Amino acid sequence: MLHAINKLMSIRQSGKRASVAAGFWIAAVAVCGSLPPCAAAQQRLTLEAVLQRADRHPDVAIAGADVEAAAGGVTAADRAPLPTVSTSLASIDLQNGVGPGSWTGGKRLDKGVGIDWTWERGDKRLYRTRSAEHGLEAARLDRTETLLMRQIAIAGAFWDLLAAQDRETDSAQMLRSAEQMAEAARRRLEKGDISEQEAARVLIETERARHDDATLRAAKRLAAVALAQTAAIATDQIEAEAGWPARSESSPHDIGRSAAVGSTGGLRAIDELINLRSDVRAARSRVDAARAALDLARASQVTDITWGGGFNHYPPEQRASVQLRAQFPWQLNYRFEGEIRQAVAGLQRAEESLRQTLLAAESELIALQLRRVTTAERLAGIEAQILGRSQEVLDRAEAAYTRGATSLTDLLDARRTFRAVRLDAIQARLEAARADTEWRLRLGSKKP
Numbered sequence: 422m423l424h425a426i427n428k429l430m431s432i433r434q435s436g437k438r439a440s441v442a443a444g445f446w447i448a449a450v451a452v453c454g455s456l457p458p459c460a461a462a463q464q465r466l467t468l469e470a471v472l473q474r475a476d477r478h479p480d481v482a483i484a485g486a487d488v489e490a491a492a493g494g495v496t497a498a499d500r501a502p503l504p505t506v507s508t509s510l511a512s513i514d515l516q517n518g519v520g521p522g523s524w525t526g527g528k529r530l531d532k533g534v535g536i537d538w539t540w541e542r543g544d545k546r547l548y549r550t551r552s553a554e555h556g557l558e559a560a561r562l563d564r565t566e567t568l569l570m571r572q573i574a575i576a577g578a579f580w581d582l583l584a585a586q587d588r589e590t591d592s593a594q595m596l597r598s599a600e601q602m603a604e605a606a607r608r609r610l611e612k613g614d615i616s617e618q619e620a621a622r623v624l625i626e627t628e629r630a631r632h633d634d635a636t637l638r639a640a641k642r643l644a645a646v647a648l649a650q651t652a653a654i655a656t657d658q659i660e661a662e663a664g665w666p667a668r669s670e671s672s673p674h675d676i677g678r679s680a681a682v683g684s685t686g687g688l689r690a691i692d693e694l695i696n697l698r699s700d701v702r703a704a705r706s707r708v709d710a711a712r713a714a715l716d717l718a719r720a721s722q723v724t725d726i727t728w729g730g731g732f733n734h735y736p737p738e739q740r741a742s743v744q745l746r747a748q749f750p751w752q753l754n755y756r757f758e759g760e761i762r763q764a765v766a767g768l769q770r771a772e773e774s775l776r777q778t779l780l781a782a783e784s785e786l787i788a789l790q791l792r793r794v795t796t797a798e799r800l801a802g803i804e805a806q807i808l809g810r811s812q813e814v815l816d817r818a819e820a821a822y823t824r825g826a827t828s829l830t831d832l833l834d835a836r837r838t839f840r841a842v843r844l845d846a847i848q849a850r851l852e853a854a855r856a857d858t859e860w861r862l863r864l865g866s867k868k869p
Contacts (some may be wrong), residue, residue: 463658463659463660464656464658464659464660465659465660465661465662466579466659466660466661466662467662468576468579468661468662468858471575471576471579471648471652471654472572472575472576474575474652474653474654475568475571475572475575475652476568477653478571478652478653479653480567480571481564481567481568481571484560484563484564484567484568485564487560487563487564488557488560488561488564490560491553491556491557491559491560491561492557494553494556494557495550495553495554495556495557497553498546498549498550498552498553499546499549499550499553500546501541501546502538502539502541504536504537504538505536505537505538505729506534506535506536507534507535507536507537507731508532508533508534508535509531509532509533509534509535510530510531510532510533511530511531511533512529512530512531512735513530514529522736527736527737528736529735529736529737530735530736531733531734531735532733532734532735533731533732533733533734533744534731534732535729535730535731535732535744536729536730536731537727537728537729537746538727538728538729539725539726539727539728540725540726540727540728541725542720542723542724542725542726543720543721543722543723544716544720545717545720545721545723545725548713548714548716548717548720549713549717551709551710551713551716552710552711552713552714552717553710555706555707555709555710555713556706556707556710558702558703558706559703559704559706559707559710562699562700562702562703562706563699563700563703565699566699566700566703569699569862569863571651572862573858573859573862573863574651575648575651575652576855576858576859576862577855577858577859578644578647578648578651578652579648579661580661580851580854580855580858581644581647581648581851582641582644582645582647582648582659582660582661583661583663583665583851583854584644584847584848584850584851585637585640585641585643585644585645586641586660586661586663587847587850588637588640588641588844588847589634589637589638589640589641591840591843591844591847592630592633592634592637592638593634595630595633595634595836595840596627596630596631596633596634598630598819598836599626599627599630599631599836600627602623602626602627602819602822602832603623603624603627605822605823606619606620606623606624606829607620609825614825615825615829619829622829622833623829626833626836642657645657645658645659645660648661665850665854666853666854666857666858691783691786691787694786694863694864695779695782695783695786697864697865698782698863700778700782701775701778701779701782704771704774704775704778704779705775707771707774707775708768708771708772708775710771711764711767711768711770711771711772712768714764714767714768715761715764715765715767715768717764718757718760718761718763718764719761719764721757721760721761722752722756722757724749724750724752725749725750726747726748726749727747727748727749728746728747729745729746729747729748730743730744730745730746731743731744731746732744786863789856789859789860789863790860792852792856793853793856793857793860796849796852796853796855796856796857797853797856797857799849799852799853800846800849800850800852800853803842803845803846803849804846807842807845807846808842808843808846811838811839811842811843812839814835814838814839815835815836815838815839817835818831818832818834818835818836819832819835
């Protein structure tokens with residue numbers, strides 16, 4: 422350790438650029454302990470790898486438990502009423518007693534055993550099972566939607582991390598360029614080509630670049646933490662595998678610009694996509710379940726009959742007898758109007774929920790496709806027309822300033838313009854990647 426400190430002190434005495442390098446080395450040692458272990462601790466993940474972790478998220482697990490509960494509800498609904506077994510002791514003489522003899526054949530006791538079974542009429546079991554099955558289908562689709570939303574969130578966090586990595590890389594390049602400019606300004610100051618004030622401005626810009634670099638490194642760490650939390654990853658020492666998604670050709674599922682102006686073809690495409698959405702299909706299943714529940718409530722007006730029979734033994738006069746019976750509720754002043762009213766309200770609620778889901782799905786799909794198109798066009802314009810030109814302007818300004826052929830103000834303007842364009846390009850890539858990935862996930866394709 423002492424040897425490393427003495428080495429750093431000797432480097433610091435060699436000049437200003439060496440001092441800057443020593444400072445960076447000290448910061449790296451303070452953060453990581455040593456550079457190789459810190460770099461090895463980073464886990465590089467692809468988009469496919471993090472999307473596969475969506476199944477492990479607690480929200481998806483809870484939705485899966487709801488599916489299991491709904492499946493149990495189907496099993497409980499699809500059964501006939503259980504028979505009822507009853508036993509009895511009757512005709513017990515409290516004054517004279519039950520008499521001598523055994524309990525089975527001698528004592529004066531009316532012993533009986535019977536069985537009763539309710540005959541459900543009006544297809545109650547059918548409607549009850551149908552409602553439970555539609556509820557199970559809705560629960561499965563809810564899990565699919567929950568998984569999809571978790572994948573969209575994970576993909577967004579992944580692209581945020583990749584954008585943060587690109588910003589950090591660009592910031593490091595700008596910092597190196599600023600240090601080179603500061604070194605050039607120092608040499609020109611020694612020759613008397615520039616004033617001390619101009620050299621001070623160059624140093625200020627270099628310090629600003631250094632602070633920006635530190636800020637973006639912290640932002641990258643925060644983006645890694647956000648991705649780890651969203652994807653339920655145990656460690657936040659992760660990096661996104663470099664590579665933005667390539668701009669793809671239009672697919673048959675694309676709504677295109679015609680949807681925005683309301684053409685027949687665009688509206689047909691929207692309707693097809695809406696019907697494929699898991700949240701819309703879940704809402705339709707809930708409407709079907711509510712209809713079955715209404716049918717079940719109306720079927721309650723059909724009276725169920727409970728059939729029963731029994732075997733009685735009463736010694737000594739009566740050795741054995743058989744009893745047959747039937748019973749049913751007498752719907753005299755009430756015919757399940759309350760249950761029917763509740764079921765009607767439930768159906769209306771389910772239909773309104775479906776209507777709301779359809780409107781939201783249509784708005785979301787149109788907005789998503791338009792955002793996908795506009796972000797792709799904006800990114801193409803920046804990369805094709807602005808980014809290369811700003812790089813050329815910066816290169817010429819730096820070369821001219823080194824030769825003393827341009828002013829510091831022009832150089833700083835060129836640097837700031839290039840920096841702004843680079844940040845705009847990264848932001849455009851981020852927005853385009855987010856929109857395209859969400860669109861593909863919504864269509865059922867996980868590949869970016």
